[in-house]
Amino acid sequence: MSMPETHIKSPAPLSRRFCVAPMMDWTTRHYRYLAxxxxxxxxLYTEMVTTGALIHGDTARFLQHDPLEYPLALQLGGSDPDELARCAALAEEYGFNEVNLNVGCPSDRVQNNMIGACLMGHPEKVADGVRSMIAATSLPVTVKHRIGIDGRESWEDLCHFMETVAAAGCRTFIVHARIAVLEGLSPKENRDIPPLKYPWVYDLKARYPELEIIINGGIKTFEECHQHLEHTDGVMLGREAYHNPWLLAGVDPELFGEEPSVSSRHDALRAMLPFIEAELERGVYLSHITRHIMGLFHGQPGGRQFRRHISENAHRPGSGIEVVLDALAKVREPLPQPDPA
Known part of the structure; x- marks a missing residue:
């Protein structure tokens, strides 16, 4: 666990050229360690944490992370300026590299508390929150939002939102290139049914070149990433980065021109074993960890057997690291390539 007085900053510089989206129940610290x-x-981004949970709940548990995860951003859900300011200060105290405000989640549960996409209908309120957060922390304060909501989905509405929040000091906007339909669609349907409008995000960057614009929504391949990066400052991937985590092994060479962090899926999982063992010793159930590694061998010979073995055994009482090792043995390891003469 990372404690406020002992946090360690990552040597890797913070860049938003490639981001992994905050996803509830998915971008937990166990997934982020693998990522x-x-x-x-x-x-990397945390799951959304509400300001109420941080202020009135188990703060240390909600902000728990490992220094290996840096660079790491905390995503907040909330709208009260004072509460957002307190939580932004906590983000810095606990060692996060960025604090992000969620203005994109369309679920009824958060709407009722004035959290998420409904705030796009209240740009001045978002601006007040951003202004308070900036005053409370030296961290970058960013906003993740949609291109609109039902009833406020015009280009003019989007530009008004951007200009209002930018005037409060926000310089980085992560834009999900769909509107959010707040009435009549579930959160899952809101990720698929409203059409993607990538040109709108491109046009935002062209209109506001002084702002950092990150594009999000439906991106799956590096080819698509490169296309978007011709028009925006960065890309954010969500579901593809979760279900096919090995994609992340290509980020450093493909988008940063650097050597890959790891040479094989097997090596990646072996590197995670000490962390898994430490979590088990803390009393964490194996299934809470292994659900995030299920996609690591997606499409590989033995990948189905890997997933089945974990599914059938990780939830059993007393399950330990041997379940992961036995599952790993079911996947054929590629032979090492000889060095060129």
Whole structure:
């Protein structure tokens, strides 16, 4: 666990050229540990944590992370300026590299608390929150949002939102290139049904060149990343980076021109074993960890057997590291390539 007085900053510089999206129940610290093994440069985000949970709940548990995860951003859900300021200060105290405000989540649960995408209908309120956060921390304060919501989905509405929040001091906007439909669609449907409008995000960068614009929504391949990077400052991937985590092993060479962090899926999982053992010793259930590694051997010979073995055994009482080792043995390891003469 990272404690405020002992946090260690990552030697890797913070870059938003490639980001892994905050995803509830998915971008936990167990997933993030694997993600960092796979890429030194990807910027990782926590799940959204509400300001109420941080202020009135178990703060240390919600902010728990390992120094290996840096560079790491904390995503907050909230709208009260004073509460956002307190939580932004906590983000810095606990060693995070960025604090991000969620203005994109469309679920009913958060709407009722004035959190998420509904805030796009209240740009001045978002600006007040951002202004308070900036005053409370030296960390970069960023906003993740949609291109609109039902009833406020015009280009003019989007530009008004951007200009209002930028005037409060926000310089980085992570834009999910879909509107959010707040009435009639589930959160899952909101990730698929509203059409993607990538040109709108490109046009935002062209109109506001002084702002950092990161594009999000439906991106799956490095080819697509390169296309988007011709028009924006960075890309953010969500579901693809989770279900196919080995994609992250290509981030450093593909997008930063650096050597890959790890040479094989087997090596990546072996590098994670000491962390898994330490978590088990802390009393964490094996299944809470292994659910995040299920996609590591996606499409590989033995990958299905790997997933089945974990699915059938990780939840059993007393399950330990041997379940992971036995699953790993079911996947054929590639032969090392000879050095060129």
């Amino acid at each position: 960092r093994i796979l890429s030194r440069r990807a910027l």
